[in-house]
Amino acid sequence: MKEWYKDDLAYIHDVGYSNYALKSAPGIIEILHRSEIRDGLVVDLGCGSGLSAQELTKANYRVLGIDISQSMIEIARKRVPDAEFRVESFFKAEISPCHAVISISECFNYLFDPDPHLQTLVDLFDRIYNALASGGVLIFDIAEPGQIAPGITTKGFNEGEDWIVLVEKKEDQKERILTRRIITFRKVGEHYRRDDEVHYQQLYEATDIAEKLRQVGFQVEIVRSYGEYNLPKAHAAFIAHKSV
Known part of the structure; x- marks a missing residue:
């Protein structure tokens, strides 16, 4: 899984x-x-x-x-x-x-x-x-449905003391599916570690x-x-x- x-x-x-x-x-x-x-x-x-x-x-x-x-x-x-x-x-x-x-x-x-x-x-x-x-x-x-306007991809970020997260969102109006692409950076020791996930939601x-x-x-x-x-x-x- x-x-x-x-x-x-x-x-x-x-x-x-x-x-x-x-x-x-x-x-x-x-x-x-x-x-x-x-x-x-x-x-x-x-x-x-x-x-x-x-x-x-x-x-x-x-x-x-x-x-x-x-x-x-x-x-x-x-x-x-x-x-x-x-x-x-x-x-x-x-x-x-x-x-x-x-x-x-x-x-x-x-x-x-x-x-x-x-x-x-x-x-x-x-x-x-x-x-x-x-x-x-x-x-x-x-x-x-209606999370994101038709034809629009939104991009945003948030940050804390030891992390940053970037999120890109778009909505397929026909299939009613919201896609979130999530990129994270988390401080580990002296450096930041990157990871990526893509989540799909049925609306x-x-x-x-x-x-x-x-x-x-x-x-x-x-x-x-x-x-x-x-x-x-x-x-x-x-x-x-x-x-x-």
Whole structure:
């Protein structure tokens, strides 16, 4: 299996891009409380470096995190030793019986698996539904079409004390695929080490995903924020309940 979020990108994502997970966490915990879920197991799909798991553990939930990146999981295990983490594609992983499933920061869009994506996603919804306890909830967000204007390639960079990341993005309007080319430079000793990754995302309309969730059996609400944290442009979040 090809590696994604290797050591340097995992490190940079953890130290430089923590806002999405940390600012989403209060709103997600609020949704869990509204759903009368105040303890029990939360399965975090695409858990990354364990930032959401950290906040959920502080709020007295047990957490199982699953991520395709070995490097991300190594960071997560150090950050949240009380949680359980597995290196695996969540599209193929067994979903443990639980009270809630979350997936934060457009993880369901990523084309890290070779199988047809929409059907694989629907199959995942079905497995999550069966794993959830009565009254359980699935909370996640997606990226929609319209990330980048037609015919445009954007280029940007960000930097920290010991790293620089360059990102080039373009969107195939017809195929609804977003391509991110990511070049990282991380200081190792006296020198900077370069690495490259290319990530592809399948973009979905929120209404289409909501319909697939309803077909599985969920009661679905589409929102544009997690509590006070507003999602980026052309993103949508879903609160999908399993009937009691």
